[in-house]
Amino acid sequence: MRRIIIDASKCDGCKNCSLACMQAHRKDTGTLYDLNLLDTDNESRNFIYKNRTGGYTPIFCRHCDQPECVMSCMSGALTKDPESGHVCYDEKKCGSCFMCVMNCPYGVLKPDDKTGMHIIKCDFCKDAGGEPSCVKACPKEAIYIEEV
Amino acid sequence: MKYVILGAGAAGITAARTLRKGRKEDSILIISTDDRVHSRCMLHKYLSHERDEKELNFVPEDFFCENNIEWMPGCTAVKLDTSSKELVLDNGQQISYDKLLIATGAESFIPPVGKLREASNVFGLRHLRDARAIDKKAEVSSKIAIIGSGLVGLDAACGLMEQGKQVTVIEMADQILPIQLDEKGAKEYQKRFENAGCRFYLGRKAQDTLCDEKGEVTRLLLDNGEEIPCDMVIVAAGVRPGTVGMDGEGIRIDRGIQVDKYLQTDVLGVYAAGDVTGLSGIWPNAMKQGETAALNMMGSEVAYTDTFAVKNTINFFGLASLCVGVIKPEEKDVVIAREDARNYKRILLRDGKVAGVLLQGDISHAGIWQYLIKNQIPIASIEKDIFELNFSDFYGIQENGEFVWKVS
Numbered sequence: 001m002r003r004i005i006i007d008a009s010k011c012d013g014c015k016n017c018s019l020a021c022m023q024a025h026r027k028d029t030g031t032l033y034d035l036n037l038l039d040t041d042n043e044s045r046n047f048i049y050k051n052r053t054g055g056y057t058p059i060f061c062r063h064c065d066q067p068e069c070v071m072s073c074m075s076g077a078l079t080k081d082p083e084s085g086h087v088c089y090d091e092k093k094c095g096s097c098f099m100c101v102m103n104c105p106y107g108v109l110k111p112d113d114k115t116g117m118h119i120i121k122c123d124f125c126k127d128a129g130g131e132p133s134c135v136k137a138c139p140k141e142a143i144y145i146e147e148v
Numbered sequence: 149m150k151y152v153i154l155g156a157g158a159a160g161i162t163a164a165r166t167l168r169k170g171r172k173e174d175s176i177l178i179i180s181t182d183d184r185v186h187s188r189c190m191l192h193k194y195l196s197h198e199r200d201e202k203e204l205n206f207v208p209e210d211f212f213c214e215n216n217i218e219w220m221p222g223c224t225a226v227k228l229d230t231s232s233k234e235l236v237l238d239n240g241q242q243i244s245y246d247k248l249l250i251a252t253g254a255e256s257f258i259p260p261v262g263k264l265r266e267a268s269n270v271f272g273l274r275h276l277r278d279a280r281a282i283d284k285k286a287e288v289s290s291k292i293a294i295i296g297s298g299l300v301g302l303d304a305a306c307g308l309m310e311q312g313k314q315v316t317v318i319e320m321a322d323q324i325l326p327i328q329l330d331e332k333g334a335k336e337y338q339k340r341f342e343n344a345g346c347r348f349y350l351g352r353k354a355q356d357t358l359c360d361e362k363g364e365v366t367r368l369l370l371d372n373g374e375e376i377p378c379d380m381v382i383v384a385a386g387v388r389p390g391t392v393g394m395d396g397e398g399i400r401i402d403r404g405i406q407v408d409k410y411l412q413t414d415v416l417g418v419y420a421a422g423d424v425t426g427l428s429g430i431w432p433n434a435m436k437q438g439e440t441a442a443l444n445m446m447g448s449e450v451a452y453t454d455t456f457a458v459k460n461t462i463n464f465f466g467l468a469s470l471c472v473g474v475i476k477p478e479e480k481d482v483v484i485a486r487e488d489a490r491n492y493k494r495i496l497l498r499d500g501k502v503a504g505v506l507l508q509g510d511i512s513h514a515g516i517w518q519y520l521i522k523n524q525i526p527i528a529s530i531e532k533d534i535f536e537l538n539f540s541d542f543y544g545i546q547e548n549g550e551f552v553w554k555v556s
Binding site: 003004005006008047049050051052057059062064065068071072073074075076095096097098099101102103104105106107108109110111116117146148 | 158187188189190193205206207208431432435436439459460461463466468470472511512513514515516517518519530531532538539540541543545548549550551553
């Protein structure tokens with residue numbers, strides 16, 4: 001499968017990846033320059049933490065080989081695609097129980113801020129050609145795609 | 149090789165999927181009392197008419213066909229003969245197996261109070277067939293009494309209030325959700341339920357029933373003498389493993405079907421997974437057990453190790469909560485709480501390690517807490533506000549790009 005590989009040592013916390021994620025998944029149309037950063041419709045699905053050593057830690061969904069989120073989903077909304085290997089989320093099926101939020105050992109998942117009825121989950125930009133926008137936006141090559 | 153699975157819930161379905169992944173040619177048969185695959189955690193959405201039967205399905209509609217799994221819906225195994233490796237079904241049919249997985253789940257426990265067990269308007273809420281019966285009875289009911297204010301009781305209350313019913317909940321403990329939440333967290337939900345019209349009797353027990361000539365309970369009598377008039381009663385007072393008919397030779401049944409760490413019973417080739425084992429009662433654990441049992445049925449030796457089950461999430465009226473580990477503090481435990489207008493967060497420390505977490509409101513990124521608690525990760529050396537802990541404090545990455553916990 002294709003995975004976004006992270007080299008945290010290269011990340012300088014510019015958050016271009018988060019902006020690109022928001023832009024790729026925004027509900028309205030427009031360019032990055034008019035993207036409303038406060039609109040909860042535009043939440044980023046990746047997260048950059050400032051860590052204790054003064055650097056930055058990118059926390060991106062790993063689309064795990066043994067995804068704990070899928071193993072906790074009672075509605076069938078989260079599935080591991082046997083072909084792409086990606087963990088897919090079907091918002092319409094989701095029962096909003098948030099067991100997946102509790103079960104992700106890396107704390108990647110969160111309920112959405114807009115409705116509190118869905119989760120925020122990386123979809124590998126499947127609606128934008130399957131090439132993750134975050135990777136394209138990273139100026140440091142701190143994230144890149146690799147076949148694993 | 150012929151694999152037979154009893155039950156089409158979280159454990160049964162996951163086992164079947166795992167077996168098919170590993171064995172392309174072998175025959176797999178699921179026998180289930182359920183006539184539809186459905187998620188038990190979503191029955192309240194059926195009661196509220198938010199979802200229909202089809203929308204409770206947690207697998208794709210073509211699951212059985214696509215995976216070449218045979219399914220006998222609406223059939224119950226009533227007898228297990230472990231020496232001839234045969235099952236007898238309620239329709240008289242005999243089914244033979246090479247390897248068997250018992251994943252029959254659990255049944256609502258109806259306490260022997262008054263005529264609760266005999267009355268025709270008393271229901272548990274466990275299966276789709278329960279929800280159907282409740283939904284039908286609700287058409288001619290306006291006052292509904294619910295015994296128990298755990299997740300099932302409150303799920304039922306939510307669904308039925310959505311249908312405009314007058315709901316009264318009776319709870320033995322002094323607070324609602326007594327297993328999941330502390331008093332403060334529970335109050336937040338109680339407020340919301342009461343605003344929606346729900347009435348609570350806390351610290352009260354149903355002691356007796358008054359019935360009419362049709363054999364229906366019309367009043368619940370509480371231990372303080374108060375009477376609750378009702379057209380229907382829903383009992384949400386816990387479950388018992390569904391072991392009926394499974395007492396074949398060599399199968400040990402205590403609280404549930406007894407299994408070893410490979411989820412095999414004392415009989416070679418007969419396994420059990422999910423709620424029927426009594427090991428835990430939550431969805432993620434049932435799925436894992438189903439997977440583990442299936443791997444072992446195919447000849448692996450995989451122990452079921454992820455036994456941690458003191459965890460839950462709650463989501464009512466748009467207020468989410470997450471509770472993991474110890475909720476009730478003991479002497480010497482340190483409790484750190486923080487709150488604002490929208491959030492209540494509480495961490496319980498025991499011997500310098502996190503033993504319990506309760507988050508209400510924003511539960512974003514809270515997945516790390518289960519790992520911290522379950523694995524007893526020391527955090528004393530991390531100089532940081534404990535509520536601000538996140539995965540960057542434990543960040544590790546493997547060659548294949550997957551995260552791994554790094555603990556110093």
